[in-house]
C-alpha cells in the first residue's frame with residue numbers, strides 16, 4: 001500500500017464493508033486529485049477497461065456506496081475483481097496488529113497481498129473462508145430452501161455452508177446437507193466456484209443426487225425446504241450471476257434431458 005500521488009490515475013475502487021462507491025452506476029475514473037483521494041493510501045489490484053484499478057483504503061466518506069451484490073449483472077471477471085478489492089480491504093481492516101506479538105503490521109505491496117509485522121516480521125496472507133454450495137436433485141425435482149435470512153423476500157435457493165477445519169469438501173457437503181435438511185446424498189460432482197466477499201468467502205459449487213431420508217429442516221438456518229419439480233414454475237430464485245442460480249439451472253437442464261430419454 002502506498003500514499004497516493006496526485007497524478008495517479010485509473011479506475012478507483014472505494015469500499016465500505018461489502019459496499020462500493022459508484023458514480024452514475026459506474027466506477028469513477030480519473031486522477032487521485034480529481035477524486036480528492038490524494039491524501040489516502042491505496043494500491044493497484046488489477047486492470048479494468050485497459051486502465052489500472054486502484055483499491056483505496058477504507059475511510060470515512062460521504063459519497064454514495066452500493067452493495068456488491070447489485071453488481072452481479074457485470075461480467076464475471078469484473079465482478080470477481082470487485083470481490084478481490086472488498087476482500088482485501090476487509091483483510092487489512094482486521095489485521096492491523098500482529099497475531100504473534102501484537103505490534104503494528106504494514107501492508108506488503110507491491111510484492112504480495114500480505115501484511116507483515118513491523119517487529120517480528122510475521123506475515124499473514126488474506127483469509128479466504130471456503131463455503132460449499134450444493135443443488136440436490138431427486139428425479140424430476142430439485143431441493144430448494146428458504147433461508148431465515150431470505151424470509152422476507154421468500155427466495156428459495158440451494159443449501160450452503162462453511163467448511164470446517166479438517167474436513168474434505170465432500171465431507172462438508174454431506175454434513176451441511178444432512179444438518180440443514182436431514183437428507184443423505186450421493187453422486188457428488190464439483191461444478192465451479194465463485195468469490196463471494198460477504199466478507200471473505202469462496203463458494204465451491206456442487207451437484208448431488210438424493211440418496212435417502214425425509215426432509216427435516218434445521219430451524220436456526222432454514223424457514224422452509226421442499227422438492228420442486230423442474231418444469232412446474234419454480235419459486236422466487238436467487239438472481240442470475242450467483243453460483244446458486246447456476247446450480248439450479250444446471251439441475252433443471254439435467255431433469256429436462258432425462259425427461260427426453262425414452
Ligand SMILES: NC(=O)C1=CN([C@@H]2O[C@H](COP(=O)(O)OP(=O)(O)OC[C@H]3O[C@@H](n4cnc5c(N)ncnc54)[C@H](O)[C@@H]3O)[C@@H](O)[C@H]2O)C=CC1
Nearest residue numbers: 129131133160161162163194196198201203242243244245
Ligand atoms: N453466491 C451464492 O450463490 C450464495 C452464497 N451463499 C453464501 O454462503 C455462505 C455460507 O452460507 P450459510 O448457509 O450462511 O453458512 P452456514 O450454513 O455454515 O451457517 C452460517 C454460520 O456459520 C458460522 N460462520 C460464519 N462465518 C464462518 C466462517 N468463516 N467459517 C466457519 N463458520 C462460519 C456462523 O455461525 C454462521 O452463523 C454465506 O456467506 C452466504 O452468503 C449462500 C447461498 C448462495
Ligand SMILES: [Mg+2]
Nearest residue numbers: 159160161221
Ligand atoms: Mg447454511
Ligand SMILES: [Zn+2]
Nearest residue numbers: 098101117120
Ligand atoms: Zn509480530
